[in-house]
Amino acid sequence: MTYCIGLRLNHGLVFMSDTRTSAGVDNFATSKKMFTWSVPGERMITLMTAGNLATTQAVISLLEERSKTLEERDPSILREGTMFQVARLVGATLREVIDETTNEGQLKQDQFSASIIVGGQIKGGKPTVFLVYPQGNFIEITQDTPFFQIGETKYGKPILVRAYDPDMSFADAIKLLLVSFDSTVKSNLSVGLPFDFQVYEADSFAMGTTRRIDENDKIYQAISEGWGDALKDAFQHLPSYKL
């Protein structure tokens, strides 16, 4: 499995992904799941993947036109006019790859399946995020649903639901995502460090801070340990039943 979150704030976007890929517990490795295309001053597009690694790598390769020689490449993801068109391109590519590897009659929710979060901003539009399904269709982020998760989404959802605030700073948003990721890592072996994150400031049309966080990261360690203690403290102050 995997865990990725794409989140929209009033002043920009935040993306975070883990890096564990596994085919069973005795066959796991580290693989990047976050990919960015940008034309400074004009567009910034970030994509995160969950699911079958052969499928997601094929999608990225097709988007980058790796089947062409270096001189011939002119990735259409850099030419689409809106983020909606980018999401359509990603959805069509994902569906094409899955269709190629899936036998007729097999369900799409199959071993070759994958899903994708793609977000960013193209000049003339607003920053936005889409969740692309294996069937190639997609949904867009709204004020009511200000974040998308893919992969192992359940463990880390309660804190997102409780603590998200559209006006929070990027630093607070990263902290929120780290708490969500830490809860997931503590409960599920298939999600693992290091984590990649990237922030995008609205109307900057350039990649914001991008960083990889590993298990030696002091702030992550402080958040991970501090959160456990903070939860216990918070817990002590709640009212109890008299039994």
Place this chain on the structure above:
Amino acid sequence: MTYCIGLRLNHGLVFMSDTRTSAGVDNFATSKKMFTWSVPGERMITLMTAGNLATTQAVISLLEERSKTLEERDPSILREGTMFQVARLVGATLREVIDETTNEGQLKQDQFSASIIVGGQIKGGKPTVFLVYPQGNFIEITQDTPFFQIGETKYGKPILVRAYDPDMSFADAIKLLLVSFDSTVKSNLSVGLPFDFQVYEADSFAMGTTRRIDENDKIYQAISEGWGDALKDAFQHLPSYKL
């Protein structure tokens, strides 16, 4: 779905279950999922079910020998000598019911599937809890795994992992379970109030406090709202990245 937790403390056991049953979002109802058999001074056995309602009701009916007339009933769950034997009886009964409704070749992880938590104490033994699988086999609680969850288990697991303490009071354990249930209810429509809980004090061989908590319960409301605020407070005090 469903959410049930069976938890062992050093001084006893705590059980909690939700009551929502659903066959799709437009067909849901309230149904008790916690059942108790006791012989005061000799044994106390509590069982919680998750899965297909026809399957779990059939298991309970068989255990209660409802196919016999009232005078002829002598449920063997009241005669087994140890909790291990009780778990074997429950496992065999569950498997029998599933086998009856499942066609040959169909997987057990099917629409008629179910799983069960059964715990308690029988004179001569210690208080313990078992998790019974649809295949009829089961695992016992240990010091390393001091609680079992069935149903929609993921949302509520992180707080259990963080805040469980084998020496906590029953009141604190109920509070912990309510936080775990509240996180689940907030994230998943298939788990719903009211919740049933029961505590069992080691070596009492009698039912402890048993109560149903609905949405008007003042303590639950205070825990639910207080937990959100407490999380936000705790979150503010964690360190942040400088971006």
